[in-house]
Amino acid sequence: MNAVVSTDPSSDAEQFLTFVLGGEEYGVTILQVQGIQGWDRVTPIPNTPDFILGVINLRGAIVPIVDLRRRFGMPAAEFGPTTVVIVVRVAQENRNERTLGLVVDAVSEVCNVNAADKKPAPDFGSHIKTDFVKGLATVDKRMVILLDIDRLVSEGLLGSMTTH
Amino acid sequence: MTLDLTQFHDAFFEESFEALDSMEAALLKLDLGAPDAELINTIFRVAHSIKGGSATFGFSEIASFTHSLETLLDELRANRLQVTQQMSDLLLKSVDAMRDMLRAVQVKQPIDAQKVASLQAEAEALLAQRDAAAAGSAAKAPVAGSVTSPTAEVPAKSASSGDVSPAQGSGSPAGAPAARVWKIGFRPYPELFARGNDPLRMLRELNELGTLEVEAHFEALPSFTDLDTQNCYLAWTLQLSGNVAEEAIREVFDWAEGDCDLDITEVAPAAPAEDLTNYDLIAEFDAMMSADAAPKYEAVKATAPEPVVVSTPAPSPAPAEKSKSEVSAASGIGDSGSIRVSVEKIDELMNTVGELVITQSMLSQLGRNLEGGASEQFRLGLAELERNMRELQDSVMRVRMLPISFVFSRFPRMVRDLAQRLGKQIEFTMTGEQTELDKTVLEKIGDPLVHLIRNSVDHGIEKPDVRVGKGKSANGHLKLDACHRGGNICVEVSDDGGGMDPVRIIAKARARGLIGPNELITDDQAVELIFAPGFSTAEQTTDVSGRGVGLDVVRRNVKELGGSIEVKNTPGSGARFIITLPLTLAIVDGQSIAVGKQSYIVPLISIIESLQIKQGALNRVAGRGEVFTFRGDYVPVIRLHELFGVEPRARALDEGLIVIVEGDGRRVGLFVDDLLGQQQVVIKSLETNYGHIDGVSGATILGDGSVALILDLPGIIRRAGAGARVN
Numbered sequence: 056m057n058a059v060v061s062t063d064p065s066s067d068a069e070q071f072l073t074f075v076l077g078g079e080e081y082g083v084t085i086l087q088v089q090g091i092q093g094w095d096r097v098t099p100i101p102n103t104p105d106f107i108l109g110v111i112n113l114r115g116a117i118v119p120i121v122d123l124r125r126r127f128g129m130p131a132a133e134f135g136p137t138t139v140v141i142v143v144r145v146a147q148e149n150r151n152e153r154t155l156g157l158v159v160d161a162v163s164e165v166c167n168v169n170a171a172d173k174k175p176a177p178d179f180g181s182h183i184k185t186d187f188v189k190g191l192a193t194v195d196k197r198m199v200i201l202l203d204i205d206r207l208v209s210e211g212l213l214g215s216m217t218t219h
Numbered sequence: 220m221t222l223d224l225t226q227f228h229d230a231f232f233e234e235s236f237e238a239l240d241s242m243e244a245a246l247l248k249l250d251l252g253a254p255d256a257e258l259i260n261t262i263f264r265v266a267h268s269i270k271g272g273s274a275t276f277g278f279s280e281i282a283s284f285t286h287s288l289e290t291l292l293d294e295l296r297a298n299r300l301q302v303t304q305q306m307s308d309l310l311l312k313s314v315d316a317m318r319d320m321l322r323a324v325q326v327k328q329p330i331d332a333q334k335v336a337s338l339q340a341e342a343e344a345l346l347a348q349r350d351a352a353a354a355g356s357a358a359k360a361p362v363a364g365s366v367t368s369p370t371a372e373v374p375a376k377s378a379s380s381g382d383v384s385p386a387q388g389s390g391s392p393a394g395a396p397a398a399r400v401w402k403i404g405f406r407p408y409p410e411l412f413a414r415g416n417d418p419l420r421m422l423r424e425l426n427e428l429g430t431l432e433v434e435a436h437f438e439a440l441p442s443f444t445d446l447d448t449q450n451c452y453l454a455w456t457l458q459l460s461g462n463v464a465e466e467a468i469r470e471v472f473d474w475a476e477g478d479c480d481l482d483i484t485e486v487a488p489a490a491p492a493e494d495l496t497n498y499d500l501i502a503e504f505d506a507m508m509s510a511d512a513a514p515k516y517e518a519v520k521a522t523a524p525e526p527v528v529v530s531t532p533a534p535s536p537a538p539a540e541k542s543k544s545e546v547s548a549a550s551g552i553g554d555s556g557s558i559r560v561s562v563e564k565i566d567e568l569m570n571t572v573g574e575l576v577i578t579q580s581m582l583s584q585l586g587r588n589l590e591g592g593a594s595e596q597f598r599l600g601l602a603e604l605e606r607n608m609r610e611l612q613d614s615v616m617r618v619r620m621l622p623i624s625f626v627f628s629r630f631p632r633m634v635r636d637l638a639q640r641l642g643k644q645i646e647f648t649m650t651g652e653q654t655e656l657d658k659t660v661l662e663k664i665g666d667p668l669v670h671l672i673r674n675s676v677d678h679g680i681e682k683p684d685v686r687v688g689k690g691k692s693a694n695g696h697l698k699l700d701a702c703h704r705g706g707n708i709c710v711e712v713s714d715d716g717g718g719m720d721p722v723r724i725i726a727k728a729r730a731r732g733l734i735g736p737n738e739l740i741t742d743d744q745a746v747e748l749i750f751a752p753g754f755s756t757a758e759q760t761t762d763v764s765g766r767g768v769g770l771d772v773v774r775r776n777v778k779e780l781g782g783s784i785e786v787k788n789t790p791g792s793g794a795r796f797i798i799t800l801p802l803t804l805a806i807v808d809g810q811s812i813a814v815g816k817q818s819y820i821v822p823l824i825s826i827i828e829s830l831q832i833k834q835g836a837l838n839r840v841a842g843r844g845e846v847f848t849f850r851g852d853y854v855p856v857i858r859l860h861e862l863f864g865v866e867p868r869a870r871a872l873d874e875g876l877i878v879i880v881e882g883d884g885r886r887v888g889l890f891v892d893d894l895l896g897q898q899q900v901v902i903k904s905l906e907t908n909y910g911h912i913d914g915v916s917g918a919t920i921l922g923d924g925s926v927a928l929i930l931d932l933p934g935i936i937r938r939a940g941a942g943a944r945v946n
Contacts, residue, residue, distance in 0.1 A: 098926040101863035112926050115574045117918045119909040153908045
């Protein structure tokens, strides 16, 4: 599994897939990314939080799709031609890995982030939750917010998911 | 030889557990007093193979325990001991003990030595009793030339801790052990090791039988560079002297049969023609020899002192064939009729086939709209594909099907133990054990059945004296039956016990507050109450049943499997519980319905009827709930679009349809836009990647690749808080 990341095992650089969401740039560990695919129709699921858009058929598996904008409380945007679904695998305590899709505005690039460039997320006080922010990194003088997806899910991202 | 034996451990454990299961089954079939010799042989073989295996792998505790067990069994086999209740209890406990030991060894935990020792002591006590009895009868009965004096024999035996070899115990009729000399040519085939045989162990075993002289042949040994350590290159000529019967020698080579050339020749029968054992031997040859060999047999008899040659299996196909098939059945070796496959592999196969079905239906939809030259041929091809797909799907489904005996097999033991503990006499019969059903259903049906059977034994069937007082036979009858009925499987548990008394049930239900003090219900409704949570009519709580968690759990489990449970009660003469279950959980016959832009699947089995009603046919209750009259009942209407929050096409009742569905014993009318079509759908779990959603039991992938949700009607009815009770 590590083969993807550390072409140079001596470096402590980690690779992130970065994407744009409401003008901000976010990153997820590339090891968790299973694929990227264009936005397509989903089947809505009744009685779920609004950021759960529904489920899709991903090669025979039923995979839930999460709208990250709505999840982060950003204003909803029209889905355009750059809108994509990043399919990620999420590890969880006491159960098997789960697969889910994150809808984002656009994918930017894959970048290397050295441990030295990673800074802890500042405390914004109680009104902005930063639990699922792993840290901030500077890449080509841009700030990338590194997401902790495992945390995002366990912090009730998928609402009723945790009830079972 | 540095062959790594640990690689065979798993196979050994698996085979041993299976063998123990068959031993247990054989024990339960064993009649007291008049045991079937074949059954005792089966039991003996299991003990013998476990002993051999565990000795080979160095599990000495198991080997020593099974050895004492074997000694006991050998006495049974030779009819020197009677099968008593005590004996069969002990043997069953030994099966449990062996299972525990194997499990402990498997997980590398210490063995419960105390338990083992106590069982071993019990076995020895039985043996000592036998010796005492035999000695007693020997003293009384005028058995010709009967042996040792009782006083000398008994203390010696009880002191020598069960290590009684049958030869020693029986003594030879002549009084003096007749020394016989056997010449054994043992030439293993190269693949002997691979079959789990260890020649060294066999030689050691032979050595225990008598004085053994060994001559090894190294001729076949290749040069060092060509040596394959997994092959056996050695052969032996053995000379065994002592009072040993040919069977005893053959038994040592029992497992190697077919993996070696074996010649057993008696060189110099020490006893002359009047030796009884020799006559036995001749009689045996008689049976083994074919008709054309008869003259030779005469010759043999006439010249008894001549060496008698018996060559192994090939020349005597009939008896050898039988024993061979038994061997392979017991050991699982060489049974090419079936293979072991992990469940994951089958599930993978199922998934792939599911995908193929979807792709195929996608193609069919495309094909329907095709125009032009080759379109007709294309459609023909598609029809062919569809047919083949269906067959493929059926075959894969059948792979997952297992006979229900996998679940049933544990019940005879359970019933026996329970009946004994409760002081009841029960004849337990099972039918339809070969009925096949899906593995997932099979795994989940066990617990409900355990509940039902325990209930029958504990509450249903009366104690013998009560039964006799009622004019019934002292033995209660408990029946377990399985059969296919349509696309379902029916499992029935019935007993001829006291049945259920509606009066008592009603009284109990009143006391528990399950029904109001003045509420009147029919007897049938009363019987239904036993499925209510917290209901139990046992006079006193036993550890068998009576904690009030029983039948409600049974019903819930059965419901979860998409089945139903029904009870037929005849007060005073028994009760029947009938469980109906779908054959598989992987595929459901569904009706697609449309609401707005969405389509949903309703399991066909829960649909009663679909109809269109007029706007005025609805009545309102308390200004909110809508009901309409359906066959004399008021049935509430659930508007699916409201419940699921989707934008419908039809809001007025006469624009859409009402689908009358039943779930959890309640009926509702689902208001939907339209019915689309019926199809078999492969159920996919939503919980793998998401979680449980109220009112949705799963999802499926439609022909166009999109996902449709499968409705869970009991959930929907619960959610809506509606539903007319079905009477």
